[in-house]
Each structure stands twice: as C-alpha cells, then as structure tokens.
Amino acid sequence: MNTVKKLLTYCMLGSLLLVGCKSWNKTQKGAVIGTAAGAGAGAVIGRASGNTALGAIIGAAVGGGAGAIIGNKMDKQAQKIKSTVKGVKVERVGEGIVVEFNNKILFGFDRSDLTAESKSGLNDLVTVLNEYPDTDIEIQGHTDSQGTENYNKKLSKRRSNAVADYLTSHGIRSGRLTKRGFGEEIAKYDNSTSDGQSQNRRVEFLISANEKMQAEAKKESGM
Numbered sequence: 701m702n703t704v705k706k707l708l709t710y711c712m713l714g715s716l717l718l719v720g721c722k723s724w725n726k727t728q729k730g731a732v733i734g735t736a737a738g739a740g741a742g743a744v745i746g747r748a749s750g751n752t753a754l755g756a757i758i759g760a761a762v763g764g765g766a767g768a769i770i771g772n773k774m775d776k777q778a779q780k781i782k783s784t785v786k787g788v789k790v791e792r793v794g795e796g797i798v799v800e801f802n803n804k805i806l807f808g809f810d811r812s813d814l815t816a817e818s819k820s821g822l823n824d825l826v827t828v829l830n831e832y833p834d835t836d837i838e839i840q841g842h843t844d845s846q847g848t849e850n851y852n853k854k855l856s857k858r859r860s861n862a863v864a865d866y867l868t869s870h871g872i873r874s875g876r877l878t879k880r881g882f883g884e885e886i887a888k889y890d891n892s893t894s895d896g897q898s899q900n901r902r903v904e905f906l907i908s909a910n911e912k913m914q915a916e917a918k919k920e921s922g923m
C-alpha cells in the first residue's frame with residue numbers, strides 16, 4: 701500500500717511540475733517539491749519526462765518553508781547567471797537551476813577540447829558560482845545520435861570531464877562537482893534535423909543547494 705501511495709504521489713507531483721500550476725513562480729514550486737519528493741521521486745519523474753536534470757533536482761529537494769527559502773536564493777542566482785553568461789539557456793526548476801551550454805558554444809564537432817569562446821563563457825559562469833559557494837554542481841554531457849551509442853557515451857564523458865577540469869583549475873572546489881555522461885540517451889531536441897543535432901550536443905549544469913545551505917534554510921524556516 702505504501703508503494704502505491706508513493707507512486708501516486710510521484711505521479712501527482714510530476715503532473716504539477718510538468719503541466720500544472722503555471723501561474724506559480726519557481727520559489728513557490730520549490731516550497732512544495734520536497735514535501736513528497738526525494739531521490740526516488742526524482743528518479744521516477746526524471747525517467748518519465750526524459751529530463752535527467754529535472755529528476756536530479758527534484759531528488760535533492762528539501763521542500764516546505766526551507767524549500768521556499770532555497771528557491772528564493774536560486775531565483776537570484778539564476779538571474780545573475782542570465783545577466784552575466786551570454787548565449788546560454790538558464791531555467792529555474794524547483795529548488796535548483798539548469799544551465800545549458802550547447803555544442804556551438806563549448807566544443808567543435810566530435811571534439812572534447814574546449815574552444816576559446818567556451819572558456820570565456822565558463823569564466824563568466826565561474827564568477828557567479830564563486831559568489832554562491834553553498835551550491836553543488838552536476839555536469840552532464842550529452843551528444844546527438846550520430847555515431848555509435850558506445851562512442852557517444854565516451855565522448856559525453858570526456859566533455860563533462862573537460863568542463864569539470866576547467867572549473868576546478870579556475871577555483872571551483874572539486875567537492876562541489878559531479879560528472880556524468882549520457883551520450884545520446886536523452887535527446888531534448890529533434891535528432892532528425894541538423895539544428896536539433898547541434899542542440900543535443902550540449903553540456904548541462906545542474907545547480908542545487910548543498911548540505912550547508914539546506915541546513916541553514918531548515919533552521920531559518922523552523923523545520
């Protein structure tokens with residue numbers, strides 16, 4: 701019975717985030733996500749939606765009053781990233797932030813070495829990340845569907861490693877970083893078009909509250 705209740709809760713939560721409550725701001729959504737979520741819910745919703753970023757952020761959510769406090773801090777950080785880092789997509793999700801660098805910004809075709817343009821963008825991102833030290837960052841590498849699945853998996857891992865190495869060499873603590881490579885597994889764009897393929901060759905940064913921020917938010921909210 702508990703399993704059934706949890707599954708129903710996850711489904712309702714997924715519906716809330718993916719199709720409902722469009723009038724809510726991200727801080728308000730952050731306040732409710734953790735109420736029913738957790739690692740299990742994050743995994744379920746992430747798989748169901750085909751969005752690993754969404755799943756990972758939901759899995760790390762606190763919820764309640766603490767979630768609202770964290771959401772407010774993330775609102776400010778997301779706005780700072782938007783105004784500081786050019787040419788990237790920034791999305792507030794629950795209690796976290798997703799920052800997407802596409803292939804045109806970071807890498808040449810079929811390459812994992814950073815371009816001069818990408819280093820400039822990453823330098824701007826580093827500036828903001830250092831202003832908000834109480835966050836964790838998951839770096840996810842993705843590719844289009846050209847080439848073999850095995851090759852693309854390895855390429856995406858090399859790309860996430862290259863980005864992580866660059867961040868640590870510019871002052872971001874390695875303990876804040878997690879690296880993952882998904883290859884072609886999770887396409888956000890249409891792989892049947894050249895433009896969609898280019899957009900699928902991307903690296904995403906998932907920014908979420910670390911244990912210190914979560915503890916401080918819980919204390920402040922009286923949780």
